[in-house]
Amino acid sequence: MSAQASSAEVSADVIEKFSPVDGSHLGNFPITSPADVNLAVKAAREAFPAWRDLSLDQRFAYLDRLRDIVSAEGEAFAKIISDDTGKPLLDSLLTELMAIPLFIDYYKKEAPKTLKRQKLSRQLFFPTKTSYVEHSPMGVIGVISPWNFPFQLSMIPVLSALVAGNTVVLKPSEVTPLTGELMREIFERAGFPKGVVSVVQGDGSTGAALCKADIDKIFFTGSVATGRKVMAAAAEKPIPVELELGGKDAMIVCHDANLERAARAAVWGGFLNCGQMCISVERLFVVDAVYDAFLALVRAEIERMRVGGPDEGSDMGPLTFSAQMGTVVRHLNDARERGATIAMGGRPMEGPGQFFEPTLVLDVTEEMEIYREETFGPVLPVIRVPDEEEALRMANDHQYGLTGSVWTRDVSRGLELASRMESGQCSVNDVVLSVGNPALPFGGVKRSGFGRYHGPEGLYAFMNQKAIMVDRGLLDVEPFWYPYAPKYEAMLGTFRNLMGGKMVRALTNFFEMHKITKRRG
Numbered sequence: 001m002s003a004q005a006s007s008a009e010v011s012a013d014v015i016e017k018f019s020p021v022d023g024s025h026l027g028n029f030p031i032t033s034p035a036d037v038n039l040a041v042k043a044a045r046e047a048f049p050a051w052r053d054l055s056l057d058q059r060f061a062y063l064d065r066l067r068d069i070v071s072a073e074g075e076a077f078a079k080i081i082s083d084d085t086g087k088p089l090l091d092s093l094l095t096e097l098m099a100i101p102l103f104i105d106y107y108k109k110e111a112p113k114t115l116k117r118q119k120l121s122r123q124l125f126f127p128t129k130t131s132y133v134e135h136s137p138m139g140v141i142g143v144i145s146p147w148n149f150p151f152q153l154s155m156i157p158v159l160s161a162l163v164a165g166n167t168v169v170l171k172p173s174e175v176t177p178l179t180g181e182l183m184r185e186i187f188e189r190a191g192f193p194k195g196v197v198s199v200v201q202g203d204g205s206t207g208a209a210l211c212k213a214d215i216d217k218i219f220f221t222g223s224v225a226t227g228r229k230v231m232a233a234a235a236e237k238p239i240p241v242e243l244e245l246g247g248k249d250a251m252i253v254c255h256d257a258n259l260e261r262a263a264r265a266a267v268w269g270g271f272l273n274c275g276q277m278c279i280s281v282e283r284l285f286v287v288d289a290v291y292d293a294f295l296a297l298v299r300a301e302i303e304r305m306r307v308g309g310p311d312e313g314s315d316m317g318p319l320t321f322s323a324q325m326g327t328v329v330r331h332l333n334d335a336r337e338r339g340a341t342i343a344m345g346g347r348p349m350e351g352p353g354q355f356f357e358p359t360l361v362l363d364v365t366e367e368m369e370i371y372r373e374e375t376f377g378p379v380l381p382v383i384r385v386p387d388e389e390e391a392l393r394m395a396n397d398h399q400y401g402l403t404g405s406v407w408t409r410d411v412s413r414g415l416e417l418a419s420r421m422e423s424g425q426c427s428v429n430d431v432v433l434s435v436g437n438p439a440l441p442f443g444g445v446k447r448s449g450f451g452r453y454h455g456p457e458g459l460y461a462f463m464n465q466k467a468i469m470v471d472r473g474l475l476d477v478e479p480f481w482y483p484y485a486p487k488y489e490a491m492l493g494t495f496r497n498l499m500g501g502k503m504v505r506a507l508t509n510f511f512e513m514h515k516i517t518k519r520r521g
């Protein structure tokens, strides 16, 4: 295949990487064989007990070294990520590398509280018992990540799993092998003990080998189609799986929104990362009353955008993955045929690279592919609605539910609409940024997947919960233990009074059982 034809070509043992910006050859990257995937998992299994037994401070010492490396060489790393993906350098710093200090600092503060054994309140019918909940690491975690944010979407689950005391094998996307290699180098230089974290490179077959290997959980970010396969592989064992899948996020612009802010947000949220974002604005609902004024602002904002390679001070780069071009063109053709208006853009750009014009599509309706399926490209589909209730109904009547946003000056109304949106996250008067807030749990509903990470959930995602109940052991016998016969009436009384909400009587009956048990020795 020609260099321009694809951003990455995979043969039996090598990934050939081509620049999405100009098609030049960026290097060949060896594919990890299934046997070597197993060896990486074996090393992770052997490294697990020692890593688990380190104190949090000891684990964070390694993460601090990693933080120092990223801090010292952030600009050079941003360049590698931008070469790999085509995204603006600013995006590589903001949406990829910033995750390192944000999440490490957050977990440093939160992990001691989150991971502490918790004592629960005493229960009425368990008067002599003390109850605790604690969490222990699962073991070896397989992390499989996509190409759109190849650094951040790998690093956050990996670092969270490590903080929680697990060891990890990471399989990044074959579309962005430069970033895969960069992460391998960063882990090596941070000096993690052998086997604690490894990177295996390759395509779906490498991912499938990792799913089959001796791991304790799969953390998967990617498409619904692959998510199904990953879940089926997990079901074979069975082991737990977390699926972070696609989205078709709704943005609802109400009649009283700050239109200037909302228009800028719609364009940024729709075109950031060339629209290749699971939480991209992919359905922009605008109420009739402000439609024309809002659309004029959106058009002006799109006109101001600069498209180009990472070094050209552009706002938007090319499509990272050449196959996306086909999806974008297919969705636009289908929309055109079904009566949509391509108001701006709509075509691949002249010249080398995988550039596509920022595209505004109006008169979008529910039966169009561009409405139903994830487009994952620089396309902003707009739907005119009579009011925000209709917008919310349409937003919810969809297979996906990842994030979304509501725009109104009435914050309590915004909060109410946000609560009713069927999604894992929803913002009021903001877009995309909630995913970068390390304290907020992230994950989807419906086909967008299940499970949560970020926030305390980001540690619990990689831990088994254990419940412990302690009795000081001072009584020789419990009220419920044998013999049964003399206690039946007291038990019946306990049950009936409990059901009737008569707690004092129920407790009296309960202690009666205890007395009878003791009398009988």
Ligand code: NAD
Binding pocket: 144, 145, 146, 147, 148, 149, 153, 171, 172, 173, 174, 202, 203, 204, 205, 206, 207, 208, 209, 211, 221, 222, 223, 224, 225, 226, 227, 229, 230, 244, 245, 246, 247, 277, 278, 374, 376, 402, 444, 448, 449
């Ligand atoms: P993809 O499903 O094609 O690939 C994701 C990863 O899975 C890659 O590393 C790939 O090599 C691997 N893989 C492929 N087949 C496999 C198999 N049989 N077993 C195990 N692993 C396998 O997805 P993509 O094209 O890389 O990413 C785009 C998709 O990811 C979009 O749908 C997007 O919405 C979604 N995404 C979701 C989130 C989220 O947080 N919810 C974030 C980013 C991207």
